[in-house]
Amino acid sequence: MKPKQNSAIRYILKNRWLYLLLIPGFAYIFIFNYIPMYGVLIAFKNFSFRKGIWGSDWIGLANFAEMFASETFWNVLKNSILLSLYRLAASFPFPILLALLLNEVKHSKFKKITQTVLYLPHFVSWVIFAGMIQMFLSPSEGAINLMIKSLGGEPIMFIQKSQYFRSILVISGIIKSAGWGTIIYLAAIASIDQDMYEAAIIDGANRLKQAVYITLPSIAPTICILLLMDMGRLLSNGFEQVHMLLNPLVYDVGDIIETYVYRIGLGNARYSYTTAVGLFQSFAGMALIIAANNITRRLSDNSLY
Amino acid sequence: MRGQTRRKRIRLNVFDVLIYFFLILFASITLYPFLNVVATSLSPMPEYLKHPLMIFPRDITLDTYALIFRMGDIWSGYANTLIVAGASAAISIVLTVATAYPLSRKNLKGRKIFIIYLMFTMLFNGGMIPNFILVRSLGLYDTLWALILPGCMGAWGVFIMQNFISATPESLRESAFLDGAGELRVLVQIVAPLIGPAIAYLILTSVVGSWNSYFSAMIYLRDRGKWPLQLMLREILLAGNAHMNTQDAVSETDVYFTFFNIKTANIVISILPIICVYPFLQKYFVKGVMVGSVKG
Numbered sequence: 001m002k003p004k005q006n007s008a009i010r011y012i013l014k015n016r017w018l019y020l021l022l023i024p025g026f027a028y029i030f031i032f033n034y035i036p037m038y039g040v041l042i043a044f045k046n047f048s049f050r051k052g053i054w055g056s057d058w059i060g061l062a063n064f065a066e067m068f069a070s071e072t073f074w075n076v077l078k079n080s081i082l083l084s085l086y087r088l089a090a091s092f093p094f095p096i097l098l099a100l101l102l103n104e105v106k107h108s109k110f111k112k113i114t115q116t117v118l119y120l121p122h123f124v125s126w127v128i129f130a131g132m133i134q135m136f137l138s139p140s141e142g143a144i145n146l147m148i149k150s151l152g153g154e155p156i157m158f159i160q161k162s163q164y165f166r167s168i169l170v171i172s173g174i175i176k177s178a179g180w181g182t183i184i185y186l187a188a189i190a191s192i193d194q195d196m197y198e199a200a201i202i203d204g205a206n207r208l209k210q211a212v213y214i215t216l217p218s219i220a221p222t223i224c225i226l227l228l229m230d231m232g233r234l235l236s237n238g239f240e241q242v243h244m245l246l247n248p249l250v251y252d253v254g255d256i257i258e259t260y261v262y263r264i265g266l267g268n269a270r271y272s273y274t275t276a277v278g279l280f281q282s283f284a285g286m287a288l289i290i291a292a293n294n295i296t297r298r299l300s301d302n303s304l305y
Numbered sequence: 306m307r308g309q310t311r312r313k314r315i316r317l318n319v320f321d322v323l324i325y326f327f328l329i330l331f332a333s334i335t336l337y338p339f340l341n342v343v344a345t346s347l348s349p350m351p352e353y354l355k356h357p358l359m360i361f362p363r364d365i366t367l368d369t370y371a372l373i374f375r376m377g378d379i380w381s382g383y384a385n386t387l388i389v390a391g392a393s394a395a396i397s398i399v400l401t402v403a404t405a406y407p408l409s410r411k412n413l414k415g416r417k418i419f420i421i422y423l424m425f426t427m428l429f430n431g432g433m434i435p436n437f438i439l440v441r442s443l444g445l446y447d448t449l450w451a452l453i454l455p456g457c458m459g460a461w462g463v464f465i466m467q468n469f470i471s472a473t474p475e476s477l478r479e480s481a482f483l484d485g486a487g488e489l490r491v492l493v494q495i496v497a498p499l500i501g502p503a504i505a506y507l508i509l510t511s512v513v514g515s516w517n518s519y520f521s522a523m524i525y526l527r528d529r530g531k532w533p534l535q536l537m538l539r540e541i542l543l544a545g546n547a548h549m550n551t552q553d554a555v556s557e558t559d560v561y562f563t564f565f566n567i568k569t570a571n572i573v574i575s576i577l578p579i580i581c582v583y584p585f586l587q588k589y590f591v592k593g594v595m596v597g598s599v600k601g
Contacts, residue, residue: 011414017488018407022419025404025458029426032455036431036439053438098331104324116584117332120339123583125517127535128572131542132338141565143341143357175335187595207320239520244539258433265434266524278432286428 043276056272063276072260073277077235080256083242084234086166091174092230095181096223100211102182103189118179126176130244133172134159165250169242176241188222189215228296232289235281257281339576346370346569353565369566370574379571381530382537389452389533390515394508397457401507402500404458405466406492423460433524440525451525452515452533462507468596469503470496506593509586516579534575541571 012019038053043063045056067073098118105111121129136142137158145155158164196214205213239258246254255263257277265274340360345353346369347362356363373379407413408420431439436455445451473496481491497504519535526532544564583590 008414015413015488018410018413021403021407021488021492025400025463026419026422028400028458029423029460031443032439032458033426033430036435037429039431039435039438042435042438047438049438049441052442098328101324101328104320105328110325114328114332116587117336119583119587119590120580121335123513123517123579124576125519125535125538127517127519127539127542128576131538131568131572132342134542135342135565135568136338141354141357146354146357178331179335183591183594240518243520261433262524266437271434271438275432275434278434282429282432289428 040275040279040282042272043279045272047272047275059272063273064280066273067276067280072255075252076255076257076260079253080235080237083166083169083237083256084230086170087173087237088227088230090170091178092227094174094178096185096219098178099182099185099189099219100215102186103215104207104211115179115182118182120179121176122180124176126240126244129172129176130241133168133245137168159245160247160249162250162253165245165254168245169254172245173241184222184226185219188219192218224299225296228292232285232292234288235285342569342572346566346573348566350566369570373567373570373574378537378541379534379574382532382534383575385449385531386516386534389449390512392449393453393457393515394511396453397462397511398504398507400458401462401466402492402497402504405463405470406488406496408463409467409470411471423463427460437524446525447527447531449531452521455521457511462510465593465596466500466503466507469500473499502589502592503596505586505589506596509589510593513579538571538575542568 042053042056044058044060045053046059047053047056051057102111102115105114134142136144139145139155139157144158149155156164158168192215196218197210200210200214235257237256237258239262242254242256243259243262246259261274261277261281264270265277337360341358344359344362347365347367348359349364349366349368352363353359404423408416410416413419440446440451440455445454477495477499478491481495486494515533517535519533519539522533522536523539526536
């Protein structure tokens with residue numbers, strides 16, 4: 001046993017700089033990632049800042065019981081899933097379509113300018129994006145409603161109407177991220193073997209046929225992986241976009257887990273209850289990601305991690 | 306032969322027209338709101354009300370901008386954002402490179418456990434409230450550190466960086482070791498210059514992230530003097546559309562300006578730096594996204 005121990009110590013001493021370099025990053029991850037994981041204990045407690053995480057009183061599953069009995073929670077969960085599904089159905093194809101179109105452009109300057117324009121919204125915050133949406137849709141001075149008024153119609157309060165809210169989220173999401181989403185697909189397209197296209201041209205396939213029968217099947221694995229990754233994020237919609245546009249009149253369709261936890265947890269200081277909600281979201285999210293990864297691994301040799 | 310090529314070219318052109326049409330359409334939809342915002346910020350309100358969909362300013366005036374310069378809120382926001390973005394990018398890059406370098410050694414003992422330690426943070430997180438409690442317990446509440454430290458380094462960045470480092474030629478490192486250089490020296494003098502694009506990607510992603518986010522500022526900062534740009538902007542943009550009370554700042558001309566001009570001008574001021582810079586830096590982003598996707 002002794003010589004082996006010695007050799008381990010000698011190995012670590014010999015590579016001491018490598019191990020020392022790991023310490024700051026790992027300490028950081030411990031503090032800012034693992035301590036909050038320990039903090040989820042308060043989902044089973046009645047947390048108070050005075051008593052601290054460990055000192056607060058255990059209350060078992062009472063928070064979870066309250067959560068599952070709450071009508072608001074089920075509505076919020078439904079909203080989160082529905083919004084994700086709408087995004088999957090409506091937004092997911094856009095980057096693929098744009099990448100296919102961009103790939104067909106031979107004029108390199110046009111391609112570059114178009115790409116630069118399409119990437120622009122990625123660099124603009126949701127504060128600004130949502131602010132612009134609100135201005136355009138404003139009932140008094142917004143461009144859309146000024147047009148409606150000039151055509152003799154009644155102004156519509158788009159942001160305050162439940163029937164429009166999800167569409168606003170989905171469409172603004174497409175405009176903001178479809179362009180950026182093309183990068184991965186363009187990379188996949190760039191790695192396709194060019195001989196296949198030459199063979200297809202000899203067989204008389206036009207560019208539409210080439211796109212449908214060569215390009216699309218070749219990037220199918222990438223599409224699959226990204227689709228499954230999105231499915232893994234079914235419960236998380238991101239806080240900032242929804243929060244910027246949300247208002248009490250559209251809570252019935254627009255309130256999602258993130259905004260609910262924020263409003264009830266921090267607004268009403270119900271730390272333990274909303275930690276339980278967050279824990280449910282984390283666990284369900286983890287299960288979805290692991291499931292998605294297993295499916296991906298079974299379908300192809302690739303896996304997400 | 307000649308007729309054949311000509312026919313071919315014409316047939317290609319039908320596709321081209323459709324392709325160019327759809328791309329121009331989508332690019333226009335993307336660009337239009339920005340042009341309209343710029344035009345509105347430069348035009349007096351009556352002109353905007355007459356031509357709400359304009360993309361070119363009418364009766365160009367810089368009065369709105371002059372007003373904002375006098376109001377000052379947005380500048381303290383700017384200063385705070387610059388501090389947060391700079392500090393958080395610096396800490397992030399040092400921690401990420403230091404962690405990724407040892408992990409790029411495939412034969413490092415314990416590597417598997419280290420990778421799992423990092424990977425688990427991508428699967429599971431404590432969530433909003435435990436993070437909030439952590440920030441308060443560390444005494445970071447209502448300080449800029451609350452925006453700088455949490456989330457500045459993540460497993461994803463480490464894995465991307467590790468991929469880049471693994472791709473640098475082994476022989477360069479080996480010969481440096483033979484010359485008697487230590488690990489730190491190899492990292493700083495041999496490896497770091499070779500992974501420039503990865504470092505650029507991480508720094509830029511971090512800066513864009515700090516520049517654009519408002520969530521942490523909203524939950525961690527009470528003191529208005531510490532607010533970053535986006536939080537200031539949020540307050541300005543979410544304010545009602547009622548005519549703004551600017552009597553202390555402007556004279557009788559304010560009838561011509563409403564909150565609309567103020568809002569659009571603030572938008573322009575806050576995106577200008579990023580708009581000017583990103584077209585020249587986008588290649589680093591694209592490269593980083595691609596390397597990330599190879600791993601993913």
